[in-house]
Amino acid sequence: MSAETPSKRRGRPTVRAERSAATHTPPPLDERYAEELKLWVVLSRATAAIRRHTEADVARHGLSIAEFGILEVLYHKGPLLLGEIQRRILVSSGGITFLVDRLAEKGLVAREACPGDRRARYAVLTPAGRVLMKRIFPGHAEVIAGALAGLSRDERRIATKLLRDLGRRAAESAASGTV
Amino acid sequence: MSAETPSKRRGRPTVRAERSAATHTPPPLDERYAEELKLWVVLSRATAAIRRHTEADVARHGLSIAEFGILEVLYHKGPLLLGEIQRRILVSSGGITFLVDRLAEKGLVAREACPGDRRARYAVLTPAGRVLMKRIFPGHAEVIAGALAGLSRDERRIATKLLRDLGRRAAESAASGTV
DNA sequence: GACTTATATCTCAGTAGTAAGATTGTTCCT
DNA sequence: AGGAACAATCTTACTACTGAGATATAAGTC
Numbered sequence: 001m002s003a004e005t006p007s008k009r010r011g012r013p014t015v016r017a018e019r020s021a022a023t024h025t026p027p028p029l030d031e032r033y034a035e036e037l038k039l040w041v042v043l044s045r046a047t048a049a050i051r052r053h054t055e056a057d058v059a060r061h062g063l064s065i066a067e068f069g070i071l072e073v074l075y076h077k078g079p080l081l082l083g084e085i086q087r088r089i090l091v092s093s094g095g096i097t098f099l100v101d102r103l104a105e106k107g108l109v110a111r112e113a114c115p116g117d118r119r120a121r122y123a124v125l126t127p128a129g130r131v132l133m134k135r136i137f138p139g140h141a142e143v144i145a146g147a148l149a150g151l152s153r154d155e156r157r158i159a160t161k162l163l164r165d166l167g168r169r170a171a172e173s174a175a176s177g178t179v
Numbered sequence: 180m181s182a183e184t185p186s187k188r189r190g191r192p193t194v195r196a197e198r199s200a201a202t203h204t205p206p207p208l209d210e211r212y213a214e215e216l217k218l219w220v221v222l223s224r225a226t227a228a229i230r231r232h233t234e235a236d237v238a239r240h241g242l243s244i245a246e247f248g249i250l251e252v253l254y255h256k257g258p259l260l261l262g263e264i265q266r267r268i269l270v271s272s273g274g275i276t277f278l279v280d281r282l283a284e285k286g287l288v289a290r291e292a293c294p295g296d297r298r299a300r301y302a303v304l305t306p307a308g309r310v311l312m313k314r315i316f317p318g319h320a321e322v323i324a325g326a327l328a329g330l331s332r333d334e335r336r337i338a339t340k341l342l343r344d345l346g347r348r349a350a351e352s353a354a355s356g357t358v
Numbered sequence: 359g360a361c362t363t364a365t366a367t368c369t370c371a372g373t374a375g376t377a378a379g380a381t382t383g384t385t386c387c388t
Numbered sequence: 389a390g391g392a393a394c395a396a397t398c399t400t401a402c403t404a405c406t407g408a409g410a411t412a413t414a415a416g417t418c
Contacts, residue, residue: 032317032320033320033321033323033324035332035335035336035339036320036323036324036327036335037320037323038339039327039335039338039339039342040229040233040323040326040327042339042342042343042346043222043225043226043229043338043342044226044230045342045346045350046222046342046343046345046346046349047222047223047226047346048269048346049346049349049350050219050222050345050346050349051223052349053349053352054219064403064404066404066405081366081367082366082367083365083366083367090227091405091406092405092406092407093366093367093368093406093407094367094368094369094370094405094406094407094408095404095405095406096367097367097368097369098368098404098405099404099405114366117365117366117413117414118366118412118413118414119365119366119367119411119412119413119414120365120366120367120413121366121367138211141211141212141215141216142212144212144215144216144219145212145215145216146352147219147349147352148215148218148219148345148349149348149352150344150345150346150347150348150349151341151344151345153214155341155344156214156215156218157214158337158341159218159222159338159341159342159345160214160217160218160221162330162334162337162338162341163218163221163222163224163225163338164221164225165329165330165334166225166229166327166329166330166338167221167224167225167226167227167228167229167329168329169328169329170225170228170229170231170232170326170327170329171224171228173232173325173326173328243373243374245374245375260396260397261396261397262395262396262397270375270376271375271376271377272376272377272396272397272398273375273376273377273378273397273398273399273400274374274375274376275397276397276398276399277374277375277398278374278375293396296383296384296395296396297382297383297384298381298382298383298384298395298396298397299383299395299396299397300396300397359418360417360418361416361417361418362415362416362417362418363414363415363416363417364413364414364415364416365412365413365414365415366411366412366413366414367410367411367412367413368409368410368411368412369408369409369410369411370407370408370409370410371406371407371408372405372406372407372408373404373405373406373407374403374404374405374406375402375403375404375405376401376402376403376404377400377401377402377403378399378400378401378402379398379399379400380397380398380399380400381396381397381398381399382395382396382397382398383394383395383396383397384393384394384395384396385392385393385394385395386391386392386393386394387390387391387392387393388389388390388391388392
């Protein structure tokens with residue numbers, strides 16, 4: 001309910017709004033969960049708005065969010081099995097193969113055999129990948145911090161706690177379905 | 180940092196973890212924005228977890244989230260111009276055409292001419308669409324409420340306020356790019 | 359050691375969505 | 389009225405990603 005872009009609405013006769021309102025029979029009373037629905041709306045919207053910031057930032061370097069996510073996790077955690085990355089960045093099994101392929105083509109990531117298990121492959125950052133992350137990660141962190149600047153430090157702390165609880169519980173009650 | 184699925188890890192020799200940790204040179208100090216990054220992580224994760232609930236629910240009726248979003252906004256607001264829907268559910272201009280086409284094929288939505296402006300089209304719920312929403316919306320609201328049950332009523336209220344502020348500000352500072 | 363079950367990744371077909379530009383229509387200005 | 393500028397939707401080509409199944413490997417059981 002706050003997504004209305006101001007927009008000069010030049011070519012828009014006012015007939016429309018009236019009509020919109022006029023023929024509408026009021027919704028059946030689903031007031032019961034109004035507050036919950038509202039929370040879900042603001043949660044989705046906030047996430048989408050911030051994601052637009054992060055997408056725009058990584059796009060400047062020719063990366064998608066998912067690609068950047070892989071680079072970031074490798075940058076901070078070191079070599080990881082493809083499946084481990086998959087669980088962290090929440091992408092399908094086919095997706096992780098595809099994404100690592102593409103990062104490999106770009107020369108940012110390489111696959112390495114896993115000594116103890118010949119089914120498994122590690123993804124590792126190449127030197128070029130590491131250099132790239134070193135160069136762009138700090139700016140990315142700044143973009144995120146900027147996008148979160150609508151809250152004070154204390155508010156951010158509270159939000160973090162609430163969202164952690166919320167996410168944990170929601171993930172638990174979602175049965176089975178990761179892949 | 181909490182996405183590790185427990186998983187019985189039967190076929191997984193322990194060699195791997197050691198190696199992972201061993202060859203990893205510690206990340207350069209990006210402690211500066213650690214709290215902000217954390218908030219962004221829990222925010223994304225919570226949203227993703229809840230979205231999985233909502234997706235699973237609407238999929239039972241053969242709908243995608245975007246399709247459901249259109250039906251819902253029409254259900255609650257009455258006929259709307261395609262552009263208005265687009266701004267509300269945050270999809271590209273091509274996307275809204277595609278989605279309304281598909282809902283029209285399913286017989287849930289129809290296009291109607293706009294009396295005052297022949298470029299514009301209204302989307303309206305067909306009787307079948309209205310019946311469907313009447314039938315499935317309450318259950319959907321319940322699913323959402325259930326997914327949010329990790330927070331108490333007071334916590335939800337606080338979260339709503341914080342997220343509204345956060346989203347508003349983040350949307351403002353994202354220049355231009357809606358389409 | 360053969361068999362069953364589980365795991366890790368990959369392949370491939372299909373889907374949902376985006377982005378850029380085309381088309382058609384509207385308003386403003388002279 | 390004529391033309392410039394702007395707006396709403398649609399078209400088309402493309403991309404990222406999903407999901408089901410395939411392949412190869414591993415571990416536990418008898």
